[in-house]
Structures are given as C-alpha cells and as structure tokens.
Amino acid sequence: MYAFDPNARGPLNGVRVIDMSRLVAGNMSTHVLADYGADVIKIERPGKGDDLRNWRCKDQEIYWKVYSRNKRSFVCDLKTESGRHDLIDLVATAQVLVENFVPGTMEKWKLGPEDLWEINPDLIILRISGWGQTGPYADKPGFGTLVEAMSGWAYLNGHPDKPPTLPPLAMADMIAGLYGVSAVLTALRNVEMCQGKGQVIDLSLFEPILSIIASEAAQCQLTGVPTMRAGNQSSHTSPRNVYLCSDGKYVALSGSMQSMAMRIFDTIGRPELKDDPRFATNDARVDNRDEVDAVIGAFIARRTQAENLALFEAADVTVGPVCSMGDLIDHPYVRGREVLVDLPDADMGSVPMHNIVPRMSATPGRFRRPAPKLGEHNQEISTELEQYRSRQGVSRHD
Numbered sequence: 001m002y003a004f005d006p007n008a009r010g011p012l013n014g015v016r017v018i019d020m021s022r023l024v025a026g027n028m029s030t031h032v033l034a035d036y037g038a039d040v041i042k043i044e045r046p047g048k049g050d051d052l053r054n055w056r057c058k059d060q061e062i063y064w065k066v067y068s069r070n071k072r073s074f075v076c077d078l079k080t081e082s083g084r085h086d087l088i089d090l091v092a093t094a095q096v097l098v099e100n101f102v103p104g105t106m107e108k109w110k111l112g113p114e115d116l117w118e119i120n121p122d123l124i125i126l127r128i129s130g131w132g133q134t135g136p137y138a139d140k141p142g143f144g145t146l147v148e149a150m151s152g153w154a155y156l157n158g159h160p161d162k163p164p165t166l167p168p169l170a171m172a173d174m175i176a177g178l179y180g181v182s183a184v185l186t187a188l189r190n191v192e193m194c195q196g197k198g199q200v201i202d203l204s205l206f207e208p209i210l211s212i213i214a215s216e217a218a219q220c221q222l223t224g225v226p227t228m229r230a231g232n233q234s235s236h237t238s239p240r241n242v243y244l245c246s247d248g249k250y251v252a253l254s255g256s257m258q259s260m261a262m263r264i265f266d267t268i269g270r271p272e273l274k275d276d277p278r279f280a281t282n283d284a285r286v287d288n289r290d291e292v293d294a295v296i297g298a299f300i301a302r303r304t305q306a307e308n309l310a311l312f313e314a315a316d317v318t319v320g321p322v323c324s325m326g327d328l329i330d331h332p333y334v335r336g337r338e339v340l341v342d343l344p345d346a347d348m349g350s351v352p353m354h355n356i357v358p359r360m361s362a363t364p365g366r367f368r369r370p371a372p373k374l375g376e377h378n379q380e381i382s383t384e385l386e387q388y389r390s391r392q393g394v395s396r397h398d
Helices: 027-034 062-067 081-092 113-119 144-151 171-194 206-211 213-221 256-267 271-275 283-285 290-301 305-314 325-328 332-337 379-391
Strands: 016-019 038-044 070-077 095-100 124-129 199-205 242-243 250-254 317-321 340-345 349-354
Touching: 016 027, 016 081, 027 038, 027 062, 027 070, 027 095, 027 124, 027 171, 038 081, 062 349, 070 379, 081 113, 081 379, 095 171, 095 256, 124 171, 144 171, 144 206, 171 199, 171 206, 199 206, 242 290, 250 305, 256 271, 256 283, 256 305, 305 317, 325 379
Parallel strands: 016 038, 016 095, 038 070, 095 124, 124 199
Antiparallel strands: 242 250, 250 317, 340 349
C-alpha cells in the first residue's frame, strides 16, 4: 500500500488554486494540479460541501475520495461578511481560481474577473460552464449529459438499430477538466515568462468533447450525411470490433493498418481474402465490414479468450481482452505497472485509485494527503489567513 507524505513537493509547489467548482469538471482540473503539488483549497458550503460528495457507493464518498486527493477543504459561507472576507484574502494569496457557476453568477456576487483583478491582477480565472461565457446558450443549464447528447457524441455511440447511447460516466466533464489543466498551465507560463497579467479561461463542456470527434464535421460536409452509429465497428477502418469467444468472454481486435489487416487474414487461415476486391483495401473492407466481421467472428468463436489471445499475439496481431474493472484490479499489467494503487483511507482502510497521470521522470507528482473531510482544514487555513493579514497590517474585519 502507498502512503501519503504531507511533506512531499511537486513541480507546482507554490501555486495556490482556489477551487469554487462543484461536481466533476473543475474537480478533475484541480485534482491533476494538486497531484503535481499545487495547494488546492476547496471552498465548500457549510453543512453540504461539494455536490461530488453525494456520489456515493454504500455510503462512501467514492468519487470525492478519488478526485479530491491532495486537496484541502475550507468551509466558507459567502452569504456572510466574514466568509466573503476570507475568500477575498485567499484570492489575494492565489495564482488560480476555478469556478463553474452559471455565467453571470460571480458578477452578481461582485466577484467577477474585474473585481478579482482589483484584489490580484495576476489571477488566472478558469470559468467552466456548459456552453461557455458567451453566445446564445450562455444562460442555459449545461450538464454533461446535455452536452454529450448535443455534441454529436451520443449520436455516434451505440448500434445502428438501437437509440443513441450516452456514456456511462461523466465523460464531457472529464475531457473538459483535462483541457482546463493545460489551459491553466499555459496561462501560468504566460505570467511567469512574459510578464503577463491574469486572464479568463472560458472553458465550455461542449467544445472539448466536440474536439475529439471534430473530423466528423469535415466528413459530413464532404458526404452530405452524418456518420451513423456502427456499434463496435468503425466507419474509418476494418476490421475493428469485439468478438465473442467460445467461453463467453470477448476479445477486441483492430486492423487499422493495411499490413495488420493482411496479417489477420493470414492468422485466421484465409490468405486468399487479401486479394479479394471486397477486402483488399481499407475502403473496401469498411464498405463490407459486416462480411469481414463474420469471417473473423466465426474463427474467434471456436476458441476461448485465452486461446485467441495466445494465437493472435504470437502472430503480432493487435488484439486484447475485453475487461471489467473486476478483471483489472488484479490484472498483471495493472499491478505490474501500478496503474491502480491502494491508498490508505480512514473509512475503508484503503481505496484503490488511479496512479498519478502522466509519469514524469524528473518532476513526478506525489500523494500528499487523502481527500479531506468537510471543513477539515478550516483551522489550518484560518491560521494562514491571519498570518497573511498580520503581514499586510490588517485585521479580519477591516
């Protein structure tokens, strides 16, 4: 089991992030920043905290434990003068602020960018919303589900004879959160190297998820029709699918390179298909992908998953098992590379969660502290604020 080291440092040591966000996207951004040493202070509502705490399993805050490691929790009631005063002083000591309120909310609270820059001109403000701070949808609710539906992703996902399929996880939020990390680091670099001032990062949930399927726009314009759902097949390459084995398990196989597709035909004992005009080129195979899958599927169906994996791997064919999380927890690859690590937890003894991503040889991230209890660091942060105020020559209520 890994241990937390509260004295560990990372490459973002000295960067303070005030995280006013709720749920997933903002927490994903600040989670990565915290893993690399940033001091992330979660501003939480009295008695309630971040809504991510409510995503539970058997009364355990599973999502919170995983995506709020390395952060500190500070309960702050912005409806009170003292709470607002605390936030303003924290902003003065920070480099980054993250929020995901409905556009205009921070301005109503007199905490918009212009107000915050009066306190701290170098502050980088990451503003996450469903549809962005501008445009005709700026005032619309913007949960990830709506974005995943409208972006075209759900339309592409699933089988052609079934309804569009939403992802079983907060995918739009997670993708946006990762975009947020790169944007914050870019803005920090600008302040550091170019003597730049603070800026607003306007990050919608919609645009990041659209970016990963953006080539579909060019294809739609070229063909005049949107790409239709293809199940586990691909509209761009063939063979590509998951195939049922004789023991009820599945393997995934991809022949996205021409040489790989040819090797697959040799491996299944059908070398004559390499010269068949229906299968000789990638375009032809895509047009006849059902026939390709029928041939490959029949071969795979006669063997167990283990037998198929051994056979195709021996032939240097790109193949892999379809795994559940139950399969992965003790998988030799996952354990051997420590993709999942067990971290101590006061409630559960230990919690398996993903290791720090990515792995950096000179400036690795560190596990410094578990996800905080609500308000766990109030006294600690309050002491830091009093020290700051003392240096500034002001009192709490000035």
